[in-house]
Amino acid sequence: MNRYILHIDLDAFFVSVEQALAPGLRGKPVVVGGQPDRRGVVASASYDARVFGIRAGMPLTQAYRLCPQAIFLQGSFPAYRDASEKFMAILADFSPCLEPAGLDEAYLDVTGCEAYGTPHQLALRIKERVKKELKLIASVGVAGCKVAAKIASDLGKPDGLVEVPSGHEREFLAPLPVASLPGVGKKTEQVLRALGIKTIGQLAALPPETIKSRLGAAGMMIHHYANGVDNRDLEPPGEAKSISRETTFAEDTLDRTFLQAILRYLCERVGAELRQENKHTKTITLKLRYADFETITRRISSTEATDADEVIFAGAVKLLDHALARNRKLVRLIGVGVSNLVGYGRQLHLLDSSPQRLAHLDKAIDRIRNKYGFTSIQTGRTLLLKDIFASRDDDYILETPSLSR
């Protein structure tokens, strides 16, 4: 029996959610990521902004130079998460075999769903529902395996529907550049280029021994992909594996009080997310990027798990103090992450405050924030940031969120 995998990917997701909420933004160059006088990067750009050369990951200042008339938005993570949940719910109506691959994309195995329509018809119906119910545009790839479906959805953007005929994955992939193959990063591309390999077809034709000697086991995997061989099953939505938040400063800084205030804010963000996921963490990671772009991560682990803001912050600030004592370079970016997540745990007893008291406090704060916005209530440490919060006209994200599953 032929397998039929759909890869569904929402076009310009963050920006499109903003445009769905404020139709006045449609048809205009819109950038989500922050104000152009700030130092973050573009998180998402509308197709009307991409015409000017603006791309995700580009510094906001550069985006502004390319298109000063673009509308720059801070972005609203809760709105994106809400849209994402509705998107996944629509997909789940079509097949129970669903693998989310981020907020705005997912694989759907529709093998055996012939009674409901051909894969092409199902793809059209998904696109229709997403458009009608969410006012978003989905691009869909249809193929016999995940890797070809993913590349097909990308190829059709925006508003695409690309179907790879059953059994023709190899021919479909052959003319495409090797870099479009998942798993081929900058380094692998360089190694392949040195071998004179530019297209997926050239990679597929290489003797497996050559690939193995140059790129090891990972090379064998991309060699299989290049040949249209990908037997990976869909993985059902997993539980959160890590949660992190980071922010780039408007100006490089070594101000310890300010760094601690931002760190506290990021820890509260991470803690709130952790409690929403009903998880506890055993590992806290601090990330610092210095003015010269050197980036370090330091982590601290415990045998006992926690979901308390206070405990996460205590660990993170210890790492920060340690890092600042060893290195006096100006800091450009700070981030905090939690990993090694467990379903439940006993609270850490590092602090005098009783764990129950902390849990009650966090829950009460979560309730207020869910109702009135994250910055509606502040803890002592983050009072320093009140001017930053006040300068925003919404519960904007100050940081770059990430939740990996």
Ligand SMILES: [Mg+2]
């Ligand atoms: Mg997308």
